[in-house]
Amino acid sequence: MFLAMKEILHSKMRFSMIVIIFVMMAWLVFILSGLGNGLSSLAASAFKNMKADYVVFEQGAQSSMSKSLLSEQLVGEAEKLPNVLAAAPMGSTMATALKGDSTNNDDKVDIAILGILPGSFLEPAVIQGDPLSNENLTAVIVNDSMKDEGFQLGDTFKLDGSTVALTIIGFVEDQTYNHLPAVFIPMPEWREIAFAAPGSDKGIEGPVNAIMLQGSDIDPDTISSKLTNTDTVTRAKAVQGMPGYKEESGTILMMLAFLFVISAFVLGVFFFVMTMQKTNQFGIMKAIGAKNGFLSRAIVSQVFVLSLVSIVIGVLLAYGTAAIMPKGMPFMLDTKLVIVYSIVLLMIAVLSSLVSVRKITKIDPLQALGRVE
Amino acid sequence: MTTMGLQLTNVSKYYGEGSTRVCALENVSITVEPGEFVAVVGPSGSGKSSFLSIAGALLKASEGEVTLNGLPLSKLSDKELSSIRLQEIGFIMQSSNLVPYLQVLDQLLVVKKMAGKISAEDKAYAVKLLEELGLGAKLKSFPEELSGGEKQRVAIARALMNHPNVILADEPTASLDTKRAHEVVSLIANQVKTRRIAAVMVTHDERMLEYCDKVYHMEDGKLQLTKQVHLAH
Numbered sequence: 001m002f003l004a005m006k007e008i009l010h011s012k013m014r015f016s017m018i019v020i021i022f023v024m025m026a027w028l029v030f031i032l033s034g035l036g037n038g039l040s041s042l043a044a045s046a047f048k049n050m051k052a053d054y055v056v057f058e059q060g061a062q063s064s065m066s067k068s069l070l071s072e073q074l075v076g077e078a079e080k081l082p083n084v085l086a087a088a089p090m091g092s093t094m095a096t097a098l099k100g101d102s103t104n105n106d107d108k109v110d111i112a113i114l115g116i117l118p119g120s121f122l123e124p125a126v127i128q129g130d131p132l133s134n135e136n137l138t139a140v141i142v143n144d145s146m147k148d149e150g151f152q153l154g155d156t157f158k159l160d161g162s163t164v165a166l167t168i169i170g171f172v173e174d175q176t177y178n179h180l181p182a183v184f185i186p187m188p189e190w191r192e193i194a195f196a197a198p199g200s201d202k203g204i205e206g207p208v209n210a211i212m213l214q215g216s217d218i219d220p221d222t223i224s225s226k227l228t229n230t231d232t233v234t235r236a237k238a239v240q241g242m243p244g245y246k247e248e249s250g251t252i253l254m255m256l257a258f259l260f261v262i263s264a265f266v267l268g269v270f271f272f273v274m275t276m277q278k279t280n281q282f283g284i285m286k287a288i289g290a291k292n293g294f295l296s297r298a299i300v301s302q303v304f305v306l307s308l309v310s311i312v313i314g315v316l317l318a319y320g321t322a323a324i325m326p327k328g329m330p331f332m333l334d335t336k337l338v339i340v341y342s343i344v345l346l347m348i349a350v351l352s353s354l355v356s357v358r359k360i361t362k363i364d365p366l367q368a369l370g371r372v373e
Numbered sequence: 374m375t376t377m378g379l380q381l382t383n384v385s386k387y388y389g390e391g392s393t394r395v396c397a398l399e400n401v402s403i404t405v406e407p408g409e410f411v412a413v414v415g416p417s418g419s420g421k422s423s424f425l426s427i428a429g430a431l432l433k434a435s436e437g438e439v440t441l442n443g444l445p446l447s448k449l450s451d452k453e454l455s456s457i458r459l460q461e462i463g464f465i466m467q468s469s470n471l472v473p474y475l476q477v478l479d480q481l482l483v484v485k486k487m488a489g490k491i492s493a494e495d496k497a498y499a500v501k502l503l504e505e506l507g508l509g510a511k512l513k514s515f516p517e518e519l520s521g522g523e524k525q526r527v528a529i530a531r532a533l534m535n536h537p538n539v540i541l542a543d544e545p546t547a548s549l550d551t552k553r554a555h556e557v558v559s560l561i562a563n564q565v566k567t568r569r570i571a572a573v574m575v576t577h578d579e580r581m582l583e584y585c586d587k588v589y590h591m592e593d594g595k596l597q598l599t600k601q602v603h604l605a606h
Contacts, residue, residue: 289459
C-alpha cells in the first residue's frame with residue numbers, strides 16, 4: 001500500500017488516464033445492465049410481478065401464451081392437485097386502443113390485454129381508482145404508463161377493429177407485457193375480444209391461454225400428467241417463453257459478457273505495460289532486499305485502489321445517467337445487479353494484475369547492478 | 374576469530390556449460406573486517422561485477438563459500454538471501470538507483486517497510502541519517518530534483534538505514550565530478566569507520582583509492598592485493 005499510494009500520488013496524470021478508461025468501461029457495463037434490466041421488465045413485468053409460481057400451458061405450446069389454448073374447466077381440476085394452493089386462468093391478446101374517435105397517429109396506442117378473473121390472485125393492486133368487478137365487464141385497470149399517453153381515470157377508449165369500448169376504472173404500476181402497457185380485463189370480456197372471429201376458440205368451452213398456479217414444491221411433471229394435454233413450467237420458464245424475451249436478454253447478456261472479457265484484456269495489458277516499465281525499479285528494490293510478496297502486494301493493492309475508485313465513479317455516472325434519461329427509455333438500474341457487476345469488475349481487474357505479479361517474481365535483481373555479465 | 378565481517382573463501386564462478394564455459398571468478402579469497410574499507414579495481418570484464426554480486430548475496434558462487442558475520446550463504450534459499458540483503462547488506466549502486474516516485478525520506482523508510490512496519494524511531498533515525506549526510510533540507514524532495522551527488526548521498530543513507538554489517542558500493546562515483554566524487558567516497562569511508570562496517574567498493578576511479586585501507590586488483594577473475602594501509606589504531 002505504501003509504494004502503491006505514493007506512486008499514484010506522484011504520477012497523477014498517468015493514473016488518472018487509466019482511471020478514465022476504467023470508468024468508461026464500468027459506466028458502459030452499468031448502462032448495459034440497466035438497459036437489459038429495463039427491457040426485460042418492459043417485456044414481462046406483468047408476468048414477473050404476478051403472485052403465481054407455476055404456469056400450465058397446452059401441450060406443445062413451448063411455454064408461450066400465444067401458442068396455448070386450454071379450457072377453463074381445468075382450473076377446478078388443477079386446484080385439487082397436490083401442493084397446489086390456488087389456480088386461476090389467464091388470457092392475453094394484443095390490441096390497439098383508440099382515444100375517442102380521433103384518427104391522429106398519436107391517439108392510437110398499442111396495449112396488451114390480459115384477461116383474468118376479478119378478485120383472483122392474478123389481479124394486481126390498484127394504486128389509483130377501483131379494482132375489477134364481475135358486474136361491469138368493460139371496466140378495466142391499466143398500467144400507469146398509459147397516463148403518459150394521455151389516458152385518465154374514467155376515460156373510455158375503443159379498440160381498433162372492434163366495437164368494444166372499455167372504461168379505465170383504476171391504475172396499476174409496473175405491469176407491462178411484450179413491451180406494451182398491460183390492460184387487465186375480466187375474463188368474459190377478454191373472450192369477446194380475443195375470440196371475436198367465429199371458430200377461433202377451436203370450439204373449446206371457456207377458452208383461456210394458461211392457468212397460473214400458486215403453491216410451493218409443485219412437481220410440474222405430476223401436474224402435466226394429471227391434466228390431459230398440458231405442459232406445466234415454472235413462472236421463470238414461462239417468462240423465457242415469451243416471444244422475443246430470450247433473444248432480447250440474450251443479446252444484452254452477450255454484450256455484457258464480451259465487455260467483461262474486453263475489460264479483462266485491456267486492464268491486464270495496461271497493468272502489464274506499467275509493470276514492464278518499472279522492471280528496473282523492481283529489480284533495485286529486490287537487490288536491496290524486497291521480497292516478491294512485498295512488490296506483488298504493492299501492485300495488487302495499487303490495482304485494487306484504482307479499480308475501486310473507477311467503479312465508484314462508474315456507478316455514480318450510471319445513476320446520474322438514469323436520472324437524466326427520458327422517461328420512456330427502458331432503463332432501470334437494479335441495485336443488486338450493480339453490486340454484482342461492481343464485484344465482478346473488481347475481481348477481473350485484480351485477476352488481470354496477477355499477470356504482472358508473475359512478471360515481478362521473475363525479475364532478476366542482478367539487473368539492478370546495471371550490467372549483467 | 375575473524376568470523377565477523379565479510380569473508381569469501383576460494384570462490385569461483387562459471388557461466389555456461391562445456392566448451393562455452395566462461396570462468397568469471399577463479400579461486401577468489403578475501404576477508405573484509407568490520408571498519409575496513411576495501412577497494413577492488415580492474416578493467417571491465419575482469420569479474421568485478423560477479424564478485425560484487427556474489428558478495429552481495431545476489432548471485433550464488435559455483436564453488437567456494439561466502440560467509441557473512443559467520444553465516445555461510447551457500448545453503449540459504451532465495452527468500453532467506455533476500456532477508457540477508459535487507460538486514461545485513463547495504464548496496465550503493467552505480468547511478469544511485471533511487472525509486473523515482475518516492476521523496477528522499479521515503480526512500481529510506483521503504484527499506485523499513487520491506488521488513489514490516491515503520492516505527493517512529495525508524496523515522497527519527499532516517500531523518501538523523503539524512504541530516505548527517507547534509508540532506509536535512511531535502512527530506513521532501515523527489516530524486517528528479519536532486520543533483521547527482523545528492524542522489525548518491527541518499528543512496529548511502531538508504532544503504533545505512535538497516536544498520537548493515539556490510540556495505541557494497543558499485544562504482545559509486547561513476548556519474549560524479551571530482552569534487553562530488555571525493556565528497557561521496559569520504560562520506561562512505563567516514564561511515565564505515567564510525568559504524569564499524571565492512572565495506573567493499575568496486576571502482577575504476579584511481580583517485581578514490583586514498584580513502585581505502587586495502588586495494589585489490591582484479592584481472593581475469595583473479596584477485597590480488599596491491600596496497601595495504603596499516604589501520605591507524
